[in-house]
Amino acid sequence: MGRTFFVGGNWKCNGTIDEVKKIVSTLNSAEIPSKDVVEVVVSPPFVFLPLVKNELKPDYHVAAQNCWVKKGGAFTGEVSAEMLVNLGIPWVIIGHSERRLILGETNEFVGDKVAYALSQGLKVIACVGETLEQRESGSTMAVVAAQTKAIADKVSDWKNVVIAYEPVWAIGTGKVATPDQAQEVHFELRKWLQSNVSADVAASTRIIYGGSVNGGNCKELAAKPDVDGFLVGGASLKPEFIDIIKSAE
Numbered sequence: 001m002g003r004t005f006f007v008g009g010n011w012k013c014n015g016t017i018d019e020v021k022k023i024v025s026t027l028n029s030a031e032i033p034s035k036d037v038v039e040v041v042v043s044p045p046f047v048f049l050p051l052v053k054n055e056l057k058p059d060y061h062v063a064a065q066n067c068w069v070k071k072g073g074a075f076t077g078e079v080s081a082e083m084l085v086n087l088g089i090p091w092v093i094i095g096h097s098e099r100r101l102i103l104g105e106t107n108e109f110v111g112d113k114v115a116y117a118l119s120q121g122l123k124v125i126a127c128v129g130e131t132l133e134q135r136e137s138g139s140t141m142a143v144v145a146a147q148t149k150a151i152a153d154k155v156s157d158w159k160n161v162v163i164a165y166e167p168v169w170a171i172g173t174g175k176v177a178t179p180d181q182a183q184e185v186h187f188e189l190r191k192w193l194q195s196n197v198s199a200d201v202a203a204s205t206r207i208i209y210g211g212s213v214n215g216g217n218c219k220e221l222a223a224k225p226d227v228d229g230f231l232v233g234g235a236s237l238k239p240e241f242i243d244i245i246k247s248a249e
């Protein structure tokens with residue numbers, strides 16, 4: 001079962017209108033591989049979603065960086081999955097480590113969010129990953145499996161889920177996982193899906209890597225058999241994002 005390479009750009013809490021327009025114009029003027037080779041999704045802050053969605057050429061899709069865990073209502077400051085659907089936003093990132101660690105989102109909460117977003121018709125980039133302490137204590141796979149299980153407990157249809165393996169120690173640090181380190185976890189994660197969900201889901205679900213990916217290291221990572229793409233933070237704000245997209249070829 002072929003897995004189309006997937007590259008996500010997580011712009012995090014960055015940008016002004018002018019800066020966002022500049023990134024959009026760089027993306028629009030780039031020649032990128034066709035959609036059967038790579039699926040590209042960029043994720044600006046909520047306030048810029050309509051602007052980016054309206055101005056980007058159709059080679060790209062747009063994702064929100066988060067959404068509320070259930071139907072909207074009296075939840076001040078939140079944005080619901082229904083609102084994203086209403087805006088025509090197809091994707092959402094859920095469970096990013098910055099939300100897990102800074103805002104205290106638990107595995108169960110993330111699982112509930114993924115399930116609710118999917119139920120509303122959104123496609124989900126679900127993030128998992130261990131801290132440096134967890135890696136050094138040898139619990140990487142246990143942590144990643146527990147995070148994935150909390151999602152698997154609530155989700156039966158995986159066709160609209162991309163898993164982003166993002167070791168916390170690699171995010172925004174410049175300390176990228178080696179291709180072998182990424183491959184090892186992706187392979188184990190796929191094995192976990194095979195044993196705990198199904199062989200079909202294991203074979204078809206894209207597992208992408210995130211953490212200090214840049215134009216210089218993407219090719220080697222992309223060559224690993226279980227690395228199906230990237231979730232890119234810092235470098236997604238720069239022209240080198242195009243090189244990362246092209247690593248799909």
Ligand code: PEP
Pocket residue numbers: 010166170171172173174210211212213231232233234235
């Ligand atoms: C991220 O935030 O998802 C990420 C991978 O960040 P960076 O590429 O900057 O490490």
